[in-house]
Amino acid sequence: MQIIQWLANNFFGTPAILLGLIVLIGLLVQKKTANQVISGTFKAVIGFLIIGSGANVIVNSLTVFEPMWKEVFNLHDSSLGHFIGQDHFISQYGSAVTLAMTIGFIINVLLARFTKLKFIYLTGHMMFWTTTIFAGIVIQAAGHVSFGKLVLFLSIVMGLYWTIQPALTQPFMRKIMGNDNIALGHTSASVALLGALAGKVFGNKENDSEKIKLPKGLEFLRDSNVITALTMGVLFFIGAMVIVFKGTPGAESLIKKAGDQNFVVYSIVQSFQFAGGIAIVLMGVRMFIGEIVPAFKGIATKIVPGAKPALDCPVVFPFAPNAVILGFLGSFVGALIWLVIIGNTVGYIFIPTMIVLFFHSATAGVFGNATGGVRGALIAGFITSTVVAWGQYIMVHFLIGSTIPDTAMWAADSDMFILGPVIHLLANLFF
Amino acid sequence: MKILCVCGLGQGTSLILRMNVETVLNELGVTADVEHMDVSSASSMQADYIITNSELAKSLGDHDATIILVENYFDQEEIKTALEKHLSQ
Numbered sequence: 001m002q003i004i005q006w007l008a009n010n011f012f013g014t015p016a017i018l019l020g021l022i023v024l025i026g027l028l029v030q031k032k033t034a035n036q037v038i039s040g041t042f043k044a045v046i047g048f049l050i051i052g053s054g055a056n057v058i059v060n061s062l063t064v065f066e067p068m069w070k071e072v073f074n075l076h077d078s079s080l081g082h083f084i085g086q087d088h089f090i091s092q093y094g095s096a097v098t099l100a101m102t103i104g105f106i107i108n109v110l111l112a113r114f115t116k117l118k119f120i121y122l123t124g125h126m127m128f129w130t131t132t133i134f135a136g137i138v139i140q141a142a143g144h145v146s147f148g149k150l151v152l153f154l155s156i157v158m159g160l161y162w163t164i165q166p167a168l169t170q171p172f173m174r175k176i177m178g179n180d181n182i183a184l185g186h187t188s189a190s191v192a193l194l195g196a197l198a199g200k201v202f203g204n205k206e207n208d209s210e211k212i213k214l215p216k217g218l219e220f221l222r223d224s225n226v227i228t229a230l231t232m233g234v235l236f237f238i239g240a241m242v243i244v245f246k247g248t249p250g251a252e253s254l255i256k257k258a259g260d261q262n263f264v265v266y267s268i269v270q271s272f273q274f275a276g277g278i279a280i281v282l283m284g285v286r287m288f289i290g291e292i293v294p295a296f297k298g299i300a301t302k303i304v305p306g307a308k309p310a311l312d313c314p315v316v317f318p319f320a321p322n323a324v325i326l327g328f329l330g331s332f333v334g335a336l337i338w339l340v341i342i343g344n345t346v347g348y349i350f351i352p353t354m355i356v357l358f359f360h361s362a363t364a365g366v367f368g369n370a371t372g373g374v375r376g377a378l379i380a381g382f383i384t385s386t387v388v389a390w391g392q393y394i395m396v397h398f399l400i401g402s403t404i405p406d407t408a409m410w411a412a413d414s415d416m417f418i419l420g421p422v423i424h425l426l427a428n429l430f431f
Numbered sequence: 432m433k434i435l436c437v438c439g440l441g442q443g444t445s446l447i448l449r450m451n452v453e454t455v456l457n458e459l460g461v462t463a464d465v466e467h468m469d470v471s472s473a474s475s476m477q478a479d480y481i482i483t484n485s486e487l488a489k490s491l492g493d494h495d496a497t498i499i500l501v502e503n504y505f506d507q508e509e510i511k512t513a514l515e516k517h518l519s520q
Contacts, residue, residue: 126443182505223439223471223490282441282442286441290449294446294450309447311443311444312442313443314444318503355440
């Protein structure tokens, strides 16, 4: 009994070690060399630990941004209350998340093997984020949940989602890509489908986005570090300028936080901290997903050789590059409008993360263009910003505020926002 | 030999490219250390080859590594042709 307890605490209780074990087994199954097994396992574990440190950098800058904009909008509700935070949440529940990812993947493979839904979800980083966010929702809804039950619940939910989502988008993927070989495995599926629907109803299919000429020189948009720092820099700057001229006691106490440094300068540095934190987290995710996904793929290919890979959303971008930009344009404008509206109505400060907005609105744009041309792409982009803005508010305010709102504010996205309330309901039902 | 597979964000697409490149290298009987990442990270990393598309290659013009252009990261035939061409030199 004590051995089981020891194993539970030191293996299953320590996410980094459990993850290392899963990757180790995956590499051994792939018959990799000893050199590759050691380096792969270590990289996965290190990557996983890097995520926690990056998360703390992000939280530090959010705790400046959020109160600042609350003061700008004259809101007096308490800011983000007490929450566990990504770093601690991952230490406590990371094992459940990692194990649920693995078992959920196996369920995906089995469903692909025995049903008509022959799709294997291979977008590892979204597997990680979705499972983490859903875990955050479950823990908030149900308080503490036993390890086994949490893993079982998440595995089944994720296994089903990873098999069914690609099936739902496939009819449009066939149209966009001109073949049936690749599926979409990405959490932008919901806004992509909504965009396709809006395009059909409101768009003009004849006016295809690829027929128009868009200005060049937008390449810097491709560097996520630059675009994140730029947007947040502008928002921090505007917010800081308002605060400096406001003169309210709330504004004064915020300005004191900067100490000797000019408040505007201090705020702009915070925006770069935010971008830096995201860069750190993404590096960590890249390292550990880079070891898990090849292992998953190896297993899937053996069990379901004819299955279609469900891949990351950029797979559709080359087929309608102008629609990508139009979709993003629609969501960028929408995001700024919603930032102001949501701040002034329900009193929530929407964090417009460019990474989410870009990839999701770009995908929605391509889908919207497929059914509705230029108008379809633009509307799809605007729909994306609407889902992301209101979705973030609902999730942070109602579903995840005591667990990992810091994660939800920048990493949660469309499908998670739409399925979030469902997960919340199910968690209340079962736990 | 070190090869970097590069995409915009460095999360999903470059990983798919890396897996396809590793499969092709296996077929060609070539051993290499293959990594995947975003453009920013790639620009500061030492490598022999960088595999990416023509759009992203523009940001890597100053890099010491030889750039191998692949437009469709999911097309193993294109990857094989591009790699064969460069690795045989």
